[in-house]
Amino acid sequence: MQQLYADAALRARDGWSQATGTVIGQLKNAGPGAQITVRIVESGGLGTVGRTTMETHGDFITRATILLQRHAQDEGRPHSAVGQVTNQLTHEIGHALGIVMHSPDRGDLMHPSGNFSPESGNDPASSFITAADRNALLHAYCH
Secondary structure (H helix, E strand, O other): HHHHHHHHHHHHHHHHHOOOOOOOOOOOOOOOOOOEEEEEEEOOOOOEEEEEEEEEEEOHHHHEEEEOOOHHHHHHHHHHHHHHHHHHHHHHHHHOOOOOOOOOOOOOOOOOOOOOOHHHHHOOOOOOOHHHHHHHHHHHHOO
């Protein structure tokens, strides 16, 4: 089960790295002081699939915590679940990077329900990130 989330985290990192021309790209297991922390919580513990909280200093995000809900049914189907978990984690990383608002367009990763479809289960995470998502990230840093 841990491998499913580890694989999804690497795919999500690689997706944002590709979408930003490798400006974003480091992901490692880190202890206290990490800038972005991902925690997997038991099913039903959040009331939603994922939640990101941010700490700020002035206009700058200094730390973000991503809580991602664990789904017991994923244990029996790790290969088919990795696309869904990757989409969810990539979406939450988008928030941690500074995309605060959700997109109204269902085709965007940053739509409240993401843009995952079962057919895209093995697609790279960068395929979930649309031009509008990239522009929202640019707007977060350049506005």
